[in-house]
Amino acid sequence: MAGQSVGGRNYNFKCVLLGEGCVGKTSLVLRYVENKFNDKHITTLQASFLNKKLNIGGKRVNISIWDTAGQERFHALGPIYYRDSNGAILVYDITDEDSFQKVKNWVKELRRMLGQDVCLCIVGNKVDLEKDRHVTVAEAEEYAASVGARHFHTSAKLNRGIEELFLDLSKNMITKADDNTSKKSSSLGSGAGSRRSVIVVDDEQPTQKSGGCC
Amino acid sequence: MVLSNSDFQILGNRHKSNFDNDDLVDLLRALLAEAINLQNKGHVAQLHEVIRCVKLFDSNGITRIIQSLNEEHKNRSTYISYLIRCRQGLQSSLSHLQRLLSRTERDREIGTRHLINSCTRLFLEKYETQIMKFHTEFQRLTLADEKTDLVNSFLEFIYREMEQEPIWAAATECQLEDACLAIERSVMSRIYTQALFPNGDGDISRDQVYHQHIRKLSENIKPSHPDLCIPSKYHFECPWPAAQREIFLINAYKTPKDKLGCILRCSTTIMNLLSMSNEKSVPAADDFMPVLIYVIIRANPPCLLSTLQYIQSFYDDRLAGEESYWWSQFSSAIEFIKTMEYCD
Numbered sequence: 001m002a003g004q005s006v007g008g009r010n011y012n013f014k015c016v017l018l019g020e021g022c023v024g025k026t027s028l029v030l031r032y033v034e035n036k037f038n039d040k041h042i043t044t045l046q047a048s049f050l051n052k053k054l055n056i057g058g059k060r061v062n063i064s065i066w067d068t069a070g071q072e073r074f075h076a077l078g079p080i081y082y083r084d085s086n087g088a089i090l091v092y093d094i095t096d097e098d099s100f101q102k103v104k105n106w107v108k109e110l111r112r113m114l115g116q117d118v119c120l121c122i123v124g125n126k127v128d129l130e131k132d133r134h135v136t137v138a139e140a141e142e143y144a145a146s147v148g149a150r151h152f153h154t155s156a157k158l159n160r161g162i163e164e165l166f167l168d169l170s171k172n173m174i175t176k177a178d179d180n181t182s183k184k185s186s187s188l189g190s191g192a193g194s195r196r197s198v199i200v201v202d203d204e205q206p207t208q209k210s211g212g213c214c
Numbered sequence: 215m216v217l218s219n220s221d222f223q224i225l226g227n228r229h230k231s232n233f234d235n236d237d238l239v240d241l242l243r244a245l246l247a248e249a250i251n252l253q254n255k256g257h258v259a260q261l262h263e264v265i266r267c268v269k270l271f272d273s274n275g276i277t278r279i280i281q282s283l284n285e286e287h288k289n290r291s292t293y294i295s296y297l298i299r300c301r302q303g304l305q306s307s308l309s310h311l312q313r314l315l316s317r318t319e320r321d322r323e324i325g326t327r328h329l330i331n332s333c334t335r336l337f338l339e340k341y342e343t344q345i346m347k348f349h350t351e352f353q354r355l356t357l358a359d360e361k362t363d364l365v366n367s368f369l370e371f372i373y374r375e376m377e378q379e380p381i382w383a384a385a386t387e388c389q390l391e392d393a394c395l396a397i398e399r400s401v402m403s404r405i406y407t408q409a410l411f412p413n414g415d416g417d418i419s420r421d422q423v424y425h426q427h428i429r430k431l432s433e434n435i436k437p438s439h440p441d442l443c444i445p446s447k448y449h450f451e452c453p454w455p456a457a458q459r460e461i462f463l464i465n466a467y468k469t470p471k472d473k474l475g476c477i478l479r480c481s482t483t484i485m486n487l488l489s490m491s492n493e494k495s496v497p498a499a500d501d502f503m504p505v506l507i508y509v510i511i512r513a514n515p516p517c518l519l520s521t522l523q524y525i526q527s528f529y530d531d532r533l534a535g536e537e538s539y540w541w542s543q544f545s546s547a548i549e550f551i552k553t554m555e556y557c558d
Contacts, residue, residue: 026498046485047498069503071220073441076553196288212225 011061013173016082018106019091020099021070024125027156028091029065034109035159054194061170077107086173087119089165094124094153095132100140107147119172120149123165128155224545236274238268328419330389333381334396338531341372345404352405358412358527365528372397395471403468409528412519421517428514430556435511441554448491454505457483458513465517470529473521475536481540507547522548
């Protein structure tokens with residue numbers, strides 16, 4: 001089944017966006033998907049569920065970006081959102097030490113609930129406010145490495161680091177998906193039986209409505 | 215004459231000022247440069263010729279040419295304005311026709327759907343005994359996943375039968391899809407009560423408790439409730455009646471897919487309303503979640519917990535993409551309301 005499409009497979013990834021209220025999660029995705037920042041002519045009606053299609057080395061990738069409510073009181077609802085996600089983007093504000101602590105909490109929770117199957121990406125946003133930095137680069141990068149996550153510095157305002165962040169995350173998710181399929185197929189003899197648990201989707205399956213951004 | 219084509223308009227604007235030979239040549243040169251730039255070969259040749267001719271005239275001749283052009287322009291202007299008016303009229307009748315067309319399209323859609331529904335009814339009548347058997351078997355089962363499997367296999371059986379049925383032979387892919395939906399609707403409505411309340415009275419009273427809880431909450435709920443803290447810029451559209459109307463209808467839909475569609479419409483309505491009061495930025499999950507909770511509390515549709523469970527057991531494996539996102543939002547709102555406390 002998976003081999004039918006010519007020139008590679010189609011990947012469908014779910015990616016949750018976690019982070020405290022004011023860290024700029026929304027600006028980050030909007031910048032990525034629409035290349036816009038606080039523009040008056042934003043065409044998107046909402047920024048909570050967005051799709052982005054990529055082509056990485058002939059592999060077609062569709063990332064669904066799930067924004068989550070960042071308010072502390074909704075924290076307990078997290079598991080409903082990050083269930084079955086392939087990647088998580090954990091955003092903190094480099095000028096806000098507290099938001100970095102929140103990211104640490106999220107990392108612990110995600111690793112506990114989803115194990116190593118999820119690709120984590122820790123993102124220090126608002127690097128345009130470098131002079132007010134309260135989370136040091138060394139501290140953040142060290143922490144990310146210690147939990148097996150990637151670390152990026154971005155600025156949604158200046159459009160810095162965002163493209164790289166998503167590209168790297170997608171590549172990671174592809175690698176992980178490929179690993180999982182090969183593991184599955186070697187353990188089961190044939191991979192065709194275990195389609196549901198693998199996120200690789202065939203060409204002919206029209207899983208995605210292209211709604212969301214119109 | 216070349217000068218009387220579209221460039222004439224530009225020329226016309228300049229007529230009032232004093233015009234001599236050099237000005238005219240300059241203008242023509244500018245036009246020539248543009249033509250060369252656009253690779254408009256025929257135009258380039260014509261312009262070269264015009265420049266050559268104009269150079270032959272003295273300033274008197276030029277004035278005469280310009281005068282005659284001016285007159286011609288004046289004569290034509292009424293005709294041009296007439297053309298513009300015609301165009302306006304045509305445009306507006308075009309848009310009127312387009313509106314009519316979309317109305318007719320919609321009528322056709324409704325007609326087709328009705329036809330399909332009738333066909334489905336006819337088709338299902340033949341399988342009445344099987345459906346009865348399925349119904350009794352469904353009532354007999356107690357485990358949730360067994361029920362799900364039974365429904366799925368029964369629907370698959372019907373879909374397979376459909377392929378052999380002559381009434382569906384000429385149907386298009388789209389119509390078949392609609393027919394499958396109609397069949398699902400009809401089958402699900404048969405077992406609806408048993409499927410929605412698998413544990414009978416237990417489920418009903420659980421829903422009642424939840425309903426009471428929301429009713430108590432709704433007595434004092436304000437957008438500024440400490441658990442919601444909806445920012446004041448969104449208070450103008452409060453209490454989002456359009457969204458409340460959508461979600462209140464959730465029990466009118468029988469299949470899990472239709473229920474999900476209802477949730478989706480409610481969510482889009484909220485997002486639309488939120489983006490209206492938000493000129494600079496786009497509403498995201500941070501803004502959406504509290505409003506959704508507020509809307510659910512105010513609408514308070516009955517049987518929410520059973521609906522949640524119903525969709526989970528009969529639709530979970532079909533959830534994908536955007537649908538699954540809004541579904542998560544909805545189910546987490548339901549979860550959150552459980553934890554909310556009354557305030558005075």
